[in-house]
């Protein structure tokens with residue numbers, strides 16, 4: 001499916017003020033930026049604009065401040081510094097977003113240079129999509145570029161607002177993300193194996209439902225599995241994560257998959273522990289024999305082998321959600337085994353797509369990012385595309401002619 005919106009290629013940016021919404025919502029601790037994936041992912045658009053002599057004004061949110069004003073831990077200042085370091089570009093930062101100071105910095109910006117505004121969420125009107133916010137931001141630019149794929153599912157002031165006042169086009173990251181993710185679902189090369197893990201059935205129900213419609217095999221792991229065990233009628237899952245309210249819905253999904261001839265793979269064995277913690281040690285038990293006082297923390301070795309085999313036979317794999325509590329080394333093995341199996345695909349002519357913040361973190365932890373065909377920068381946004389929903393940020397852009 002071709003991307004149907006205008007992109008930066010379609011407009012003249014020479015000497016223009018280009019207002020770009022990026023997603024610089026990166027992990028940050030004590031002012032130190034952790035994973036820089038999202039900053040690096042925005043570079044193709046930023047570099048293109050600089051090379052074409054634009055005055056580049058970048059805006060983003062960082063985290064979820066309360067919207068009452070400046071909060072140091074959510075400032076974009078360290079992110080602007082990291083951008084300068086990674087890009088080698090002339091980047092300045094202004095500690096204002098909607099006021100006169102920001103407007104003056106925009107006014108002073110020269111062609112080929114980059115200005116980063118302060119966190120758009122320091123004002124609560126951003127999240128409310130207040131038109132005043134959009135008008136102020138739009139007044140900074142001649143053109144609006146949306147490249148914040150990770151935030152494109154949010155109808156918020158800086159994401160959808162400026163498109164009402166300015167020519168509005170997509171950046172390269174947004175285009176590539178939407179193209180790649182919608183492309184696999186429109187016509188996946190088969191067999192198409194979807195892997196869903198992580199912690200919450202309730203938040204991924206729409207995704208699971210959609211995947212049963214499109215995948216040949218659906219692999220379920222992580223904290224999702226235990227609700228499905230209950231749906232299968234296993235007496236107990238011990239103290240494992242479970243969502244009792246969703247057991248019935250999980251049973252319906254198992255039935256739907258069976259009726260459609262879609263294979264659902266669930267763990268056959270699990271690594272369980274007596275408590276949730278870094279120091280916990282695991283023991284392997286069969287899925288129908290989890291003791292009352294134990295919680296499932298990872299898939300077991302037999303399951304790893306079963307899943308690796310299913311992945312090996314795939315032409316397309318979409319993966320969202322780790323197989324276990326991979327943050328703790330004792331329970332990272334299952335996620336690593338699945339990551340390694342998925343990493344084989346690209347070199348063998350297959351396609352591997354990873355979506356979701358924690359899945360991407362897991363792939364990075366195991367140093368396998370280079371082996372994947374596409375790693376999405378958006379968790380929530382990629383899930384909405386998987387569910388077949390339109391992204392409000394993309395909808396607001398100008399249609400390609």
Ligand SMILES: Nc1ncnc2c1ncn2[C@@H]1O[C@H](COP(=O)(O)OP(=O)(O)O)[C@@H](O)[C@H]1O
Nearest residue numbers: 198199222223296297321324325356357358359
């Ligand atoms: N068996 C489990 N019990 C509790 N938490 C789990 C289990 N398996 C995985 N998790 C947790 O799920 C979290 C990731 O879930 P989720 O946010 O749904 O993934 P993603 O960000 O990739 O969409 C991780 O922090 C991981 O520790």
Ligand SMILES: O=C(OP(=O)(O)O)[C@H](O)COP(=O)(O)O
Nearest residue numbers: 023025150151357378379380381
């Ligand atoms: O990190 C993000 O979402 P994600 O964790 O779903 O990928 C985006 O920056 C959106 O942030 P938000 O969920 O606070 O609107």
